[in-house]
Amino acid sequence: MVFAISNIIIQSSINKLGSDVMAASSAAFNIEIFAYYILNSFGQACTTFVGQNYGAKQPERCIKATKIALAQDMVITVVMSMLILLAGRPLLYIFNSNEAVISVGMIRMKYVLLSEGINVIIEIMSGCMRGYGRSFIPALICTAGICGVRITWVYKVFVHHKTYATLLKAYPLSWAATCAALVIAYTILRRVTMKDFFEGKSA
Numbered sequence: 001m002v003f004a005i006s007n008i009i010i011q012s013s014i015n016k017l018g019s020d021v022m023a024a025s026s027a028a029f030n031i032e033i034f035a036y037y038i039l040n041s042f043g044q045a046c047t048t049f050v051g052q053n054y055g056a057k058q059p060e061r062c063i064k065a066t067k068i069a070l071a072q073d074m075v076i077t078v079v080m081s082m083l084i085l086l087a088g089r090p091l092l093y094i095f096n097s098n099e100a101v102i103s104v105g106m107i108r109m110k111y112v113l114l115s116e117g118i119n120v121i122i123e124i125m126s127g128c129m130r131g132y133g134r135s136f137i138p139a140l141i142c143t144a145g146i147c148g149v150r151i152t153w154v155y156k157v158f159v160h161h162k163t164y165a166t167l168l169k170a171y172p173l174s175w176a177a178t179c180a181a182l183v184i185a186y187t188i189l190r191r192v193t194m195k196d197f198f199e200g201k202s203a
Helices: 002-015 019-054 059-088 088-095 099-113 115-130 136-158 164-168 168-203
Strands: none
Touching: 002 019, 002 088, 002 099, 002 164, 019 059, 019 088, 019 099, 019 136, 059 099, 059 115, 059 164, 059 168, 088 099, 088 136, 099 164, 099 168, 115 136, 115 164, 136 168
């Protein structure tokens, strides 16, 4: 529900910038989402592998699975994002042949796709913590980091600088804030989990 509210606010701001921006944003979203599907699938896989190894009392393998998922996801997502970005104009042309729309669509794709590496860390850290059985922590951080930052950006910054580029900066900024918080939370959780495991093992 919270994500839906923040997306409605973002979309409402896009709508105020005119029909060309609306069309460009919609077309770009339908293309760039393919990169997100890939990085999200690694996050889901990380949850599965970490959960299985955590249940089998193999904490070292949980850490290894997280590192492998992060490395693979980062490489594949970055490559996929660059390929989509390089083919951006022809892909946007499928949706709309208006040059103005295509140019605006490329602006969105650059802001989003060039920041997908940050999103990779968010998905993997969240997936790992869910594997440890701590799903509330990443949910809370993502809600505050992504939704909170975007809503604040719209009402505190965009309202004074009403350009599409200004609005799009909400995406990498919200991802960066969320990523930093998740890395800190994951580091603490991993230490606590390891400590609890070895204390329980020695007992």
